[in-house]
Amino acid sequence: MRILIVEDDSRLLTQLDALMQQNGYSVDLADDGQKALFLFKEYPYDLAIIDIGLPVMDGLALIKEVRRNKIVSPILILTARDRWQEKVEGLEAGADDYLTKPFHNEELLARVKAxxxxxxxxxxxxxxxxxxxxxTLTEEVRIAGAPVDLTAYEYKVLEYMLMNPSKIISKTELTEHIYDQDFDLDSNVIEVFIGRLRKKLDPDGSIKPIETLRGRGYRINRQL
Incomplete structure (x- = not known):
């Protein structure tokens, strides 16, 4: 899953980046609202974490502009503990949830996943x-009750596909959601991950969990 973190406190931004990457997320960063708006328009995000007090364009203005552009990524706002008005304003602007500073990492991760x-x-x-x-909490995968050992990126691909079970997902879309913005979108690494997943999820070829739609992408087999 790909996350955008928008925070002007460089120390907190670094901490959030490390926390999210340690928990398997691909992360893009912005330290002001204008940069964040550009990234929102250029890349698809599964979630954004946005601080309210941003330079150039504040967090509330950013959220309103994001929603005005029909971008539907979930937004979690960060706000100071003593500014309860910001929580209300943020939700009314189009945010989905809020978290007050300081916060516990475990709560942040739980809210992100939810x-x-x-x-x-x-x-x-x-x-x-x-x-x-x-x-999604333990990142464990089982087939008919038996555990399956996946690499971090194999898990990311499977999780994204299961989160979108009716959707035909192109290689480009998968790449955009599991890697950071500077990854080579022309790489054939997604084909490798899909091949490995098929072997690990279906070693005897009996359930065929992932369909290939020639020239369009992949889809989870809904007939399982």
């Missing part, structure tokens, strides 16, 4: 499709 699941129509932290069971 917002991403909710946006994908998956309120339950465990996603089940046929014999496939993926736990």
């Amino acid at each position: 917002l991403i699941r909710r946006a994908a129509g998956q309120p339950n932290p465990t996603i089940e499709l046929g014999p496939i069971c993926l736990d």
Whole structure:
């Protein structure tokens, strides 16, 4: 999953970047609202974390502009503990949730995961499709109850596909959601990940969990 973090405090921005990457997210960074708006228009994000007090364009103005541009990525706003008005203003501007500073990393991660699941129509932290069971909290995958050992990027690909079970997903879209913005979009690495997932999820070829639609992309087999 790909996240945009917008924060002008360089120390906090660095901490949030490290926290999110350590927990398997691809992260883009912006330290002012104008830069963030550019990134919003250029790249798809599964979620954005936005501080209210930003230079150039403040967080509230940024959120309003993002929504005006029909960008529907979930937004979690960060605000100072003593500015409760900002919470109300942020939600009315189009944010989906808020967190006050200082905050515990565990709460931030829990809210991020919940917002991403909710946006994908998956309120339950465990996603089940046929014999496939993926736990978004523990990042464990099981097939018919048996654990499957996936690499970090194999897990990211499977999680994104299960979050979008009816969607045909192109290689470019998968790349954009699991890698940072400077990754080579022409790479064939997605084909490699898909091939590995098929072998690990379906070693005997009996369930065929991932469909290939020639010239269009991939889709989770809804007939599982």
